[in-house]
Amino acid sequence: MRYAADSLAHLRKHRSAVWISTGAVAFALVLLPFVLSSVGTAWVRITNLAILFAILSLGLNVVVGFAGLLDLGYIAFYGVGAYCYALLASPHFGLHLPFWIILPLGAGLACIFGILLGAPTLKLRGDYLAIVTLGFGEIVRIFLNNLSQPVNITNGPQGVTLIDPFKIDGLVFNRTDTLLGLTFTGPMKYYYLLLLLLIGVMLVNVRLQDSRLGRAWVAIREDELAAQAMGINTRNVKLLAFAMGASFGGIAGGMFSAMQGFISPESFVLTESINVLAMVVLGGMGNVWGVVAGALLLSFVPEVLRYIVAPVQEAVFGRVIIDPEIIRMLLFGLALVLMMLYRPAGLWPSRTRKREFDEALHE
Amino acid sequence: MDIFLQQVVNGLTLGSVYAIVALGYTMVYGIVQLINFAHGEVVMIGAMVALSVIGALAGAFPGVPAAVIVLSGTACAVVVCMAVGYTMERVAYRPLRGAPRLAPLITAIGISIILQHSALLVWSRNPLSFPQIVRNPVVILAGATISAVQIVIILVSVAMMAGLTALVYRTRLGVAMRATSENPTVAGLMGVNINRVIASTFVIGAALAAVAGVMVGTYYGIAHYTMGALLGLKAFSAAVLGGIGNLAGAMLGGILLGIVEALGAGYIGELTDLCRIAWISDGLTARCAVDHHFVLFGSNYQDVFAFLVLIAVLIFRPSGLLGERVGDRA
Numbered sequence: 014m015r016y017a018a019d020s021l022a023h024l025r026k027h028r029s030a031v032w033i034s035t036g037a038v039a040f041a042l043v044l045l046p047f048v049l050s051s052v053g054t055a056w057v058r059i060t061n062l063a064i065l066f067a068i069l070s071l072g073l074n075v076v077v078g079f080a081g082l083l084d085l086g087y088i089a090f091y092g093v094g095a096y097c098y099a100l101l102a103s104p105h106f107g108l109h110l111p112f113w114i115i116l117p118l119g120a121g122l123a124c125i126f127g128i129l130l131g132a133p134t135l136k137l138r139g140d141y142l143a144i145v146t147l148g149f150g151e152i153v154r155i156f157l158n159n160l161s162q163p164v165n166i167t168n169g170p171q172g173v174t175l176i177d178p179f180k181i182d183g184l185v186f187n188r189t190d191t192l193l194g195l196t197f198t199g200p201m202k203y204y205y206l207l208l209l210l211l212i213g214v215m216l217v218n219v220r221l222q223d224s225r226l227g228r229a230w231v232a233i234r235e236d237e238l239a240a241q242a243m244g245i246n247t248r249n250v251k252l253l254a255f256a257m258g259a260s261f262g263g264i265a266g267g268m269f270s271a272m273q274g275f276i277s278p279e280s281f282v283l284t285e286s287i288n289v290l291a292m293v294v295l296g297g298m299g300n301v302w303g304v305v306a307g308a309l310l311l312s313f314v315p316e317v318l319r320y321i322v323a324p325v326q327e328a329v330f331g332r333v334i335i336d337p338e339i340i341r342m343l344l345f346g347l348a349l350v351l352m353m354l355y356r357p358a359g360l361w362p363s364r365t366r367k368r369e370f371d372e373a374l375h376e
Numbered sequence: 377m378d379i380f381l382q383q384v385v386n387g388l389t390l391g392s393v394y395a396i397v398a399l400g401y402t403m404v405y406g407i408v409q410l411i412n413f414a415h416g417e418v419v420m421i422g423a424m425v426a427l428s429v430i431g432a433l434a435g436a437f438p439g440v441p442a443a444v445i446v447l448s449g450t451a452c453a454v455v456v457c458m459a460v461g462y463t464m465e466r467v468a469y470r471p472l473r474g475a476p477r478l479a480p481l482i483t484a485i486g487i488s489i490i491l492q493h494s495a496l497l498v499w500s501r502n503p504l505s506f507p508q509i510v511r512n513p514v515v516i517l518a519g520a521t522i523s524a525v526q527i528v529i530i531l532v533s534v535a536m537m538a539g540l541t542a543l544v545y546r547t548r549l550g551v552a553m554r555a556t557s558e559n560p561t562v563a564g565l566m567g568v569n570i571n572r573v574i575a576s577t578f579v580i581g582a583a584l585a586a587v588a589g590v591m592v593g594t595y596y597g598i599a600h601y602t603m604g605a606l607l608g609l610k611a612f613s614a615a616v617l618g619g620i621g622n623l624a625g626a627m628l629g630g631i632l633l634g635i636v637e638a639l640g641a642g643y644i645g646e647l648t649d650l651c652r653i654a655w656i657s658d659g660l661t662a663r664c665a666v667d668h669h670f671v672l673f674g675s676n677y678q679d680v681f682a683f684l685v686l687i688a689v690l691i692f693r694p695s696g697l698l699g700e701r702v703g704d705r706a
Contacts, residue, residue, distance in 0.1 A: 077478075081478070083478055083481060133687060133690070133691045134687070134690065136694070137690055137694065140409075140410070140411045140477055140481055141616070141690060141694075143411070143481060144411065144609070144612055144613075144616075144686070145683075145686060145687060145690060147609065148609065148613070148682075148683035148686055148687065149683070149687075151606075151609070151679070151683060152680055152683050152684075155676075155677060155679055155680055156680075158676075159673075159674070159676050159677060162671075162674070283605065287485055287489070290482075290485070294482055298478075335497065339493050339496055339497050342489055342492075342493040343489075343490060343493050343494070343497075345486075345489060346485075346486040346487065346488075346489030346490035346493065347486065347490060348486070349482055349483065349485060349486030349489070350467070350468050350483045350486035350487060350490070352482075353468075353472060353475075353479045353480070353482050353483045353486070354468075354471055354472070354483070357472075357475060357476075357479050
């Protein structure tokens with residue numbers, strides 16, 4: 014408590030400094046795509062995907078970080094949102110609904126899936142839940158892969174192509190526009206859109222964390238029995254965590270569809286679920302800033318590795334001996350293990366979470 | 377009828393493999409309350425090592441009987457897998473004993489990623505075919521084709537289950553294992569070396585997994601670096617179906633799951649053929665007159681059954697068919 018009061022006083026004293034630094038960061042974020050596209054448009058796309066994954070990790074953070082329910086099939090909700098957008102805005106069914114109908118619809122559908130998954134499984138112990146969610150993720154993927162027969166719904170492994178881009182009136186997001194003498198390419202426009210969305214999702218997360226609901230989640234995570242005794246309706250509160258996490262996933266999925274213009278079941282495999290989970294774990298479960306940082310880190314490092322590993326091998330051995338992708342995954346697995354052994358609460362842990370881990374280890 | 381019998385035989389074969397893998401899950405869970413997520417990958421490593429050794433031996437000593445070669449390949453796989461199992465426990469799980477449950481589960485995921493991609497590095501991305509050095513005669517019994525490999529798999533599984541049961545209920549190590557699973561602290565006070573007991577549980581589970589890997593590899597004739605994940609998941613479902621921590625449960629669960637899966641794959645196409653109910657609509661009748669089958673779900677949904685069984689068990693009977701046996705660790 015005293016710490017909070019101190020920091021508040023500290024903040025008041027330096028209010029102008031806070032405003033200035035916030036302004037500087039905002040300015041840098043606005044300029045970033047111009048800098049990146051001078052290096053190469055590919056980097057803007059990579060950044061966009063990184064932001065998308067940050068949104069996704071924030072969604073998973075609600076389930077894993079706040080409520081402490083390990084969900085290994087989270088990518089399924091992303092897939093549901095993505096397919097919802099793709100099927101309703103592509104030549105596949107000849108439907109071209111506007112985004113402001115489909116995105117909420119996708120979020121809602123993902124939410125329903127979340128409840129469908131949550132309702133029967135929430136009584137389970139944490140590790141059972143992990144396996145059931147994993148199985149659920151696989152089921153969704155198998156269906157996406159096979160629902161092309163006898164009635165072609167998902168178009169099977171080929172996926173859905175020619176998905177409509179984002180459109181607001183005349184502003185089409187995959188075209189290049191010129192405004193005030195500046196050229197805005199498609200990926201750059203998506204960058205600003207995703208950035209806004211990320212800020213929105215972060216705000217929701219931060220507010221959730223301090224809300225009555227957020228405290229209920231933490232209470233359940235720490236001790237479910239005690240939480241129940243304090244009058245928390247644990248079933249409903251856990252279901253809410255699942256539903257909210259899932260709807261964030263659904264929105265991110267819709268954005269992914271619109272941005273890529275093409276999706277296939279390949280993008281919604283178990284590895285991706287684990288990838289998102291690793292982002293949450295690496296950054297620090299339950300800490301919004303940590304999770305975002307973890308997502309950005311895990312999105313950029315592999316890309317950088319890709320640019321470094323192959324040339325270095327060529328320089329040293331004369332040819333590429335080890336596929337960069339394998340190195341990436343090996344490092345990834347190693348990072349998960351080492352993190353849990355040496356910094357179990359994450360690189361930027363939330364304070365309560367850190368205490369929890371420390372106590373458990375010193376018992 | 378012959379489809380039925382055939383699928384039951386196939387299910388029994390696959391089910392015995394599931395049972396052997398499920399035993400590994402259930403033993404570890406019974407003692408340390410941890411889902412050894414990487415157990416499926418140990419099966420894969422077993423299959424890969426055996427494949428390489430058998431291939432190399434068959435090439436180097438063409439005169440040696442096939443059975444000897446297969447046995448030595450299996451032995452190598454068992455040794456390698458035991459080493460993997462021990463290292464895994466020592467490095468990734470032991471330091472986290474007593475940490476929140478999420479922590480060892482995440483290291484387990486990390487370990488399985490490492491194992492999978494090391495295998496990818498060593499054995500390449502392509503499915504490798506198992507060397508066909510053993511003759512595989514078939515018997516036709518009441519319309520069902522039963523191959524020698526299937527019979528061997530079932531017999532070996534039964535023998536291993538019997539051996540494991542004897543180990544757990546008849547030896548000192550078994551007593552120590554049961555004591556540790558009931559209450560590790562008290563077992564420790566009674567002079568049981570808990571660390572050694574837990575490590576040997578992992579090692580025994582890994583040895584079983586290695587044999588399972590060889591069996592599944594010979595059965596399908598193929599091994600791939602991703603084969604472990606799904607197999608592990610199904611075996612875990614089997615363990616839960618029987619009641620986790622319960623050895624007899626894992627065996628029963630594995631065999632039941634194998635049969636359910638085989639029968640499901642065999643009949644789902646027929647059951648969801650809409651032409652059987654073509655009378656409900658004229659459009660459907662017209663379509664079925666041209667094409668006699670309008671199958672909603674084909675046998676490519678085979679993998680869904682294990683998960684459906686898992687979810688159903690967890691909803692209706694979370695402690696499994698034979699009841700779970702897990703010591704309380706408040």
